[in-house]
Amino acid sequence: MHKVTIKIATIVVATSLLYACGGNEEVIIEEEVITEEEVTMEESDDMTYILPSPLQIAELFKSAGLTYIGDLTNSIDKVDNYNSKYDQKLNYGVYASNMAYCIMNNQTQESINYLATLKKLSEKLWMTDVMGSMGLTERLEANVGNEDSLTYIMADLQMQMDDYLDENGMGYTGSIIFAGAWIETMYIAAKVNEAEANPKLISRLSEQAVVLESLVASIKQNDDDNEFAELIVDLEGINKHFDGFDSDSDEDFTLSSEAVKSLSDDLTTLRTKIVGE
Amino acid sequence: MKNKISYLILTLAIGFISTAAVQIATECDITSLKKELKKELKPNFKYDSSKTTRFTYKTKTQSKEMEVPLFMGEKYRFLFNTKCLPVDVKVDIYSKPKGHKKRKKLYTLDKKEGRDVYTYEPEKSRKTYINYTIPESSDEELRGAMVFVLGYRIGGIKKK
Incomplete structure (x- = not known):
């Protein structure tokens, strides 16, 4: 005060x-x-962090030439392996990222499969209302091949999710879901870049430092019970790759090829830890 | 006698206004308010995220701040819905967080009679800070909510 x-x-x-x-x-x-x-x-000590949607991150990478490599995404068969709420939240984010990646690349059937997986996970997380009345599958099927319409459908899903978390005082869940989505999208972008080096993708990977700072701060803020301590340490480890980044500067920040390789390795390790072998 | 009647009328009027204000805040349908904002995104922007800040007015002025990370070179639209505010809240947008020596005010929401939806489109920047100053109120039952929606458009501004 x-x-x-x-x-x-x-x-x-x-x-x-x-x-x-x-x-x-x-x-x-x-x-x-x-x-x-x-x-x-009376000043509130806590800053509120507004995290971007997985769709925006996916679109940023897509605009930089992120191509589709099918076997990079997480298998839907693993969904039953995620038993703790923590794993379910993180992997909800992973699958949301996979769905966005498929939508961006007109993989409609894959998108529908990921949607069904997200429904399954949302039920496990008692978030059944999120997808209950949206008729998403029908809308996805009706818009096969229309990437623009599909992205709007995904944006609707995001809004529904935000509303649900907001109304139920579950903002912290949103941070964990976003962490899963962010790690997965970064992993996919890094792997596509490994397959064929792309300076625009490297530029997009580099600018993600701005989100990572907010993400770590947001999770820390909601970690009174030390439940996310390991995730915070892992994300801070990823953040070390962006050491030269200055959020106060308007100058472009681009990682070196060596830094991208090292970032890619750490993202792969962390992603494996989240989705399982 | 005349004074007593005046006092009674005044008390009833204050009571009625306060109750109505509390009801306004309680009865607000946040989803509908967000939908109103979402309409303002069309046709060029897509929904990205949203935040409803709910609060109870206090006898002290309150300040709340939100950090919004943005990507340089992309276009963003900030939307605010003030319909659920029984007493106006001051909205300022800054370039840096509270306490930063280079903090610069970028926008102040200028409340207009009969208007609830406001738009701001930031220039090229990495992070933006939205600050709400909630005025004091003697009615500690009074509640309100500010609804914020962020829209984005990839490839909005050409990179140098």
Whole structure:
């Protein structure tokens, strides 16, 4: 809590009619009165972090030439292996990222398969309302081949999810889901870049430093029970690859080829830890 | 006697206004307010994220801040819905977080009579900070909510 002093300058205009000897003369006297008012301000210690959607991240990479390599995504068969809420949240993000990747590349059947997997996970996470009434499968099927419409459908799903988490006071869940999605998208981009080096993809990988800072801060803020300590350490390890990044600077920041390789290796390790072998 | 009647009318009026204000905040359908904002994204922007900041007015002025990471060279639209505010909240957008020596104000929401939806499109930047200043109120039952939606457009600004 802190106090702010506001100076209020008030101009008091006093109009007096003074009658001088020998005639009527109007004299205006202006007087400035300065009053000080103490305003007690209660500042919230916590910054709220607005994290981007997995769809935006996927679109950023797509615009940089992210091509489709089918076997990079996580197998839907693994969904039953995720038994803890923590694993389910992280892998919900992973599958959401996979669905966005498929949508971006017109892989509609794959997208529908990932949607079914997300439904399954949302039920395990008691988030059944998220997809209940949206008719997403029908909408996806009706828009096969129309990438633009498919991305709008994905954006609707994101909005539904945000509403649900918001209304149920589960903002922290959103951070964990986003962590899974972010790691998966970064992993896919790094692997596509390994298959064929692309300077635009490297530029996109590099600029993700801005999100990682906010992501780590957001998870830390919601980790009163030390539940996410390991994830925080892992993400901070990834953040070390972006050491030269300065969020205050408007200059472009690009990782060297060696740094990208090393980042890719660490992303692969972390991703394997999340999705399992 | 006349004074007593005036006092009674005033008390009832204040009570009625306060109750109505609390009800406004409680009855707000946040999903509908978000949908109103979502319409403002069309045709060029896509929905990215949203945040509803719910609060209870206090006897002290409150300040709340949100950090919004952005990607340089892309285009963003910030949307605010103030319909669920029984008492106006000051909205300022800054270039840096609170306490930063280079913090610069980029935008102040200028509330207009009968208007609830406001738009701001930031220039090229990496992070932006939205600050809400919630005024004091003697009615500690009074609640409100500010609805924020972020839209994006990839390839909005050509890179140098």
